[in-house]
Amino acid sequence: MLDITTQLTTNPKQKPAPDELGFGHYFTDHMFILDYTEGIGWHDGRIVPYQPISLDPSAMIFHYGQSVFEGLKAYVTVDNEVLLFRPDQNFKRLNNSNDRLCIPKIDEEYALEALKQLVSIDREWVPNAPGTSLYIRPFIIATEANLGVHPSNRYQFIIIMSPSGSYYKEGINPVKIMVEQQFVRAVRGGTGAAKTGGNYASALKGQEIASKEGYAQTLWLDGKENCYVEEVGSMNIFFKIDGKVITPALNGSILPGITRDSMIQVLKSKNIPVEERRISIEEVVEAHNNGTLEEVFGTGTAAVISPVGELKYLNDKLIINKGEIGEVSQMLYDTLTGIQNGSIEDTFGWTIRL
Amino acid sequence: MLDITTQLTTNPKQKPAPDELGFGHYFTDHMFILDYTEGIGWHDGRIVPYQPISLDPSAMIFHYGQSVFEGLKAYVTVDNEVLLFRPDQNFKRLNNSNDRLCIPKIDEEYALEALKQLVSIDREWVPNAPGTSLYIRPFIIATEANLGVHPSNRYQFIIIMSPSGSYYKEGINPVKIMVEQQFVRAVRGGTGAAKTGGNYASALKGQEIASKEGYAQTLWLDGKENCYVEEVGSMNIFFKIDGKVITPALNGSILPGITRDSMIQVLKSKNIPVEERRISIEEVVEAHNNGTLEEVFGTGTAAVISPVGELKYLNDKLIINKGEIGEVSQMLYDTLTGIQNGSIEDTFGWTIRL
Numbered sequence: 001m002l003d004i005t006t007q008l009t010t011n012p013k014q015k016p017a018p019d020e021l022g023f024g025h026y027f028t029d030h031m032f033i034l035d036y037t038e039g040i041g042w043h044d045g046r047i048v049p050y051q052p053i054s055l056d057p058s059a060m061i062f063h064y065g066q067s068v069f070e071g072l073k074a075y076v077t078v079d080n081e082v083l084l085f086r087p088d089q090n091f092k093r094l095n096n097s098n099d100r101l102c103i104p105k106i107d108e109e110y111a112l113e114a115l116k117q118l119v120s121i122d123r124e125w126v127p128n129a130p131g132t133s134l135y136i137r138p139f140i141i142a143t144e145a146n147l148g149v150h151p152s153n154r155y156q157f158i159i160i161m162s163p164s165g166s167y168y169k170e171g172i173n174p175v176k177i178m179v180e181q182q183f184v185r186a187v188r189g190g191t192g193a194a195k196t197g198g199n200y201a202s203a204l205k206g207q208e209i210a211s212k213e214g215y216a217q218t219l220w221l222d223g224k225e226n227c228y229v230e231e232v233g234s235m236n237i238f239f240k241i242d243g244k245v246i247t248p249a250l251n252g253s254i255l256p257g258i259t260r261d262s263m264i265q266v267l268k269s270k271n272i273p274v275e276e277r278r279i280s281i282e283e284v285v286e287a288h289n290n291g292t293l294e295e296v297f298g299t300g301t302a303a304v305i306s307p308v309g310e311l312k313y314l315n316d317k318l319i320i321n322k323g324e325i326g327e328v329s330q331m332l333y334d335t336l337t338g339i340q341n342g343s344i345e346d347t348f349g350w351t352i353r354l
Numbered sequence: 355m356l357d358i359t360t361q362l363t364t365n366p367k368q369k370p371a372p373d374e375l376g377f378g379h380y381f382t383d384h385m386f387i388l389d390y391t392e393g394i395g396w397h398d399g400r401i402v403p404y405q406p407i408s409l410d411p412s413a414m415i416f417h418y419g420q421s422v423f424e425g426l427k428a429y430v431t432v433d434n435e436v437l438l439f440r441p442d443q444n445f446k447r448l449n450n451s452n453d454r455l456c457i458p459k460i461d462e463e464y465a466l467e468a469l470k471q472l473v474s475i476d477r478e479w480v481p482n483a484p485g486t487s488l489y490i491r492p493f494i495i496a497t498e499a500n501l502g503v504h505p506s507n508r509y510q511f512i513i514i515m516s517p518s519g520s521y522y523k524e525g526i527n528p529v530k531i532m533v534e535q536q537f538v539r540a541v542r543g544g545t546g547a548a549k550t551g552g553n554y555a556s557a558l559k560g561q562e563i564a565s566k567e568g569y570a571q572t573l574w575l576d577g578k579e580n581c582y583v584e585e586v587g588s589m590n591i592f593f594k595i596d597g598k599v600i601t602p603a604l605n606g607s608i609l610p611g612i613t614r615d616s617m618i619q620v621l622k623s624k625n626i627p628v629e630e631r632r633i634s635i636e637e638v639v640e641a642h643n644n645g646t647l648e649e650v651f652g653t654g655t656a657a658v659i660s661p662v663g664e665l666k667y668l669n670d671k672l673i674i675n676k677g678e679i680g681e682v683s684q685m686l687y688d689t690l691t692g693i694q695n696g697s698i699e700d701t702f703g704w705t706i707r708l
Contacts, residue, residue: 024412024501031411053416054408057385057514058378062407062495065419065551066558102558137501141416147378147491147516149588151558160411162501184543187577189536191556197419198552202545204420204456204505223541224578234503 004032004114006121009049018129021165023302028122028134028161032114036104038153045110047118050160056145060152066142067197068097071301072258073135073164074119074354076128077342082119082354085340087112087136089258094138096256097194102151103140111138111157118159119354131166133340135302167303172325172333174309177232178215179281180206181314185231185253187223192230192253199255200234207233215312217298219281222253227280235298235306236260239284240328242292249276259299259336265348266335272328281313288318295326304340305333358386358468360475363403372483375519377656382476382488382515386468390458392507399464401472404514410499414506420496421551422451425655426612427489427518428473428708430482431696436473436708439694441466441490443612448492450610451548456505457494465492465511472513473708485520487694489656521657526679526687528663531586532569533635534560535668539585539607541577546584546607553609554588561587569666571652573635576607581634589652589660590614593638594682596646603630613653613690619702620689626682635667642672649680658694659687 009029016026027050034045060066070090075083091108098105115136119126126134138159142152183206186192191199206218217233229248231237236257238247245267250256267274287293288311296308309323320326325333338344339351363383370380381404388399414420424444429437445462452459469490473480480488492513496506537560540546545553560572571587583602585591590611592601599621604610621628641647642665650662663677674680679687692698693705 027412050411052408053411053413054406057404057407057512058381058491058516059407061551062415062421062512063423063491063493063551063554064558065421065553065555067416067419067555069417100559101555102562135501137412137417139417147489149554149557149561151562158411158416162412182543184541187538187541187544189538189577189580190541190544191552196552196555197415197417198545198550198555199419200417200503201419201421201455201550201552203503204418205454207503208456208505223543226543 004045004047004117006047007049008121015125016163018127018132018165021127021132021163023164024135024162026163028125028163030118030121032118032159034114034157036155036157042104042106042157045114047121053156055143058145058147060142060144060146063147064142064149065196065198066101066103066152067140068094068101068103069137069139069195070094071135071137073133073301073340074126075133075341076126079342081342082123082126083340083342083351084119084354086258086262086350087115087352090138093195093256093258097196098140100191100194101196103155106157115159116354118161122161125161125163127163129166131168133164135162135164137162172305172307174307174323174325175216176214176310176312177217177219177308178210178213179311179313180210180218180220184223185220188252190253193250193255195255203234219311221281227282229279229281229284230254232298232308235300235303238263238297238299239279239293240295240326241287243273245272245274245328246279247274247276248279257299259301259304262336262350263299263332266332270331284311285313285316285318293318293320295329296320297329304336305329358399358401358471360401361403362475369479370517372481372486372519375481375486375517377518378489378516380517382479382517384472384475386472386513388468388511390509390511396458396460396511399468401475407510409497412499412501414496414498414500417501418496418503419550419552420455420457420506421494422448422455422457423491423493423549424448425489425491427487427655427694428480429487429695430480433696435696436477436480437694437696437705438473438708440612440616440704441469441706444492447549447610447612451550452494454545454548455550457509460511469513470708472515476515479515479517481517483520485522487518489516489518491516526659526661528661528677528679529570530568530664530666531571531573531662532564532567533665533667534564534572534574538577539574542606544607547604547609549609557588573665575635581636583633583635583638584608586652586662589654589657592617592651592653593633593647594649594680595641598627598629599682600629600631600633602633605632611653613655613658616690616704617653617686620686639667639670639672642674647672647674649683650674651683658690659683
């Protein structure tokens with residue numbers, strides 16, 4: 001196992017008030033950095049004061065998008081302990097993303113150890129007001145100073161952390177989403193299953209169009225036949241139709257969400273039928289028309305569950321469950337957030353105590 | 355028109371020897387920077403000594419890939435003048451890329467003026483050995499320090515310049531390319547027609563596979579039906595079949611190459627039939643089998659023309675024009691490089707004298 005050196009800040013920042021947190025605005029006092037140099041491997045793991053990254057203007061990250069990232073959360077329990085939620089899965093997925101983006105793999109155990117040390121050092125930054133959490137962002141960027149198009153020979157693996165407010169300050173409000181017809185997020189053979197910057201950059205335009213029409217998120221269809229449901233915004237999507245919960249199977253262009261996987265496991269544990277399979281937008285519309293479309297919701301680290309109250313497809317506006325959160329959505333939200341903050345027993349072995 | 359301030363370096367770098375140049379390794383003494391701030395617009399255009407870029411670790415470019423770039427070249431003529439090749443087209447395309455990536459548009463005339471001033475200041479960096487040029491890289495990166503997924507509210511538009519060696523030191527050698535079956539570069543509705551980092555990151559994996567099998571480049575098929583030819587490596591592609599030159603039409607997933615457009619115009623001016631249309635890989639194979647596939651070549655800023663001597667598709671290896679550069683490829687190369695370096699009269703009005 002590689003070493004981790006620590007240099008503590010001499011100038012700790014003021015912590016923001018819990019109700020000012022929002023998402024991704026504030027950062028803790030420290031960050032973790034690990035360098036990669038071809039011929040040497042990953043080296044010089046270190047915890048240092050949060051500080052700017054300085055790179056040559058020709059650094060590859062500025063030109064060719066070679067980057068991957070992860071997102072996970074730490075929570076304070078009622079017993080004032082800190083829990084991490086399935087961090088091993090994040091580092092495993094990071095390595096899968098690395099493979100697709102031609103980035104050298106990291107040592108997952110070492111990364112987890114680094115993360116634990118970093119959270120311990122910034123322990124006081126984990127917020128404890130209801131619904132708040134510490135959002136953790138591991139990421140890797142290509143840093144070689146060279147304009148040739150090829151995998152970089154240098155990288156930095158960095159972890160930064162941001163205390164984040166409650167996603168649902170005023171209760172869970174279902175959102176309105178719009179089926180995107182013109183733009184595509186990803187296609188089989190592309191990078192859709194990897195957590196890499198380009199997927200998010202590509203999705204901005206559809207999001208902009210949806211926003212202008214008053215919709216919170218874009219529902220993405222597949223890039224090949226433009227009829228199968230893929231994701232919603234940057235979340236996975238679930239449909240409850242006639243008592244069964246259906247989510248698109250991992251087909252190579254959908255992100256394998258860790259929240260998605262957790263939801264499937266919770267559903268199975270409660271004996272609620274759940275299917276991972278291809279689902280067309282026409283099937284969703286038909287289910288709505290014959291009265292069997294009971295719930296629709298997105299899943300992701302930030303919101304955990306985001307119920308969908310209205311779905312716009314072509315000229316139709318489908319109202320789902322009277323625009324209210326459904327029973328299963330609420331159960332999943334309560335169960336997962338309960339496990340995450342330690343108020344429900346974790347029978348799945350998902351949480352790691354710091 | 356906005357102002358441009360200039361701060362000259364007090365510490366000029368040593369210029370590399372012409373035979374050490376390579377591509378994208380060395381950078382000139384100065385760079386141009388223009389900032390964007392929401393509510394203010396683009397501001398503070400300045401030429402400064404070449405220097406690192408310092409950004410918060412949460413800057414969006416490190417996470418969500420919101421970036422665009424361009425590539426063009428400056429050449430020294432036999433009369434020791436400096437020519438820029440179609441720079442207006444680069445800034446026009448940059449704005450098209452900006453639109454797709456939700457980045458605010460730049461003033462194209464202002465950008466051209468900034469570029470001219472920058473090249474003038476680093477005039478001595480434009481190499482003049484045969485085949486050498488000054489490669490120019492304008493690019494825009496999202497710099498807002500925020501982990502929310504939305505278009506950034508801050509950007510930097512930067513121009514850096516790199517003296518580059520001759521692409522063909524020992525004459526033009528046709529390359530071997532391989533048709534990619536598993537991975538996809540882009541799909542209609544995605545970002546393939548924009549010059550953005552994600553496209554290049556996505557293409558690395560196919561390139562890695564091709565390299566391992568001894569091929570120089572990947573031939574990309576379309577992401578929808580996986581049978582129509584799109585690009586080769588990061589170049590546009592042309593086929594000469596039975597006296598006609600065919601290149602894939604701009605369908606939304608292909609980069610609208612400026613070299614591609616120039617080649618089409620040169621072909622037309624020479625009365626060589628040229629078609630922009632969909633072309634399947636099966637049509638190419640059939641033409642090879644019936645002896646009408648006369649030439650294949652890629653086009654791009656770096657190489658201008660890259661002839662293809664061998665094309666691998668499934669288990670077939672098609673040898674093209676006995677593995678030698680074809681007549682039309684050679685004519686196009688000579689004509690375009692001649693116009694670029696001023697040795698052939700520019701009847702198209704493409705070059706701009708500094």
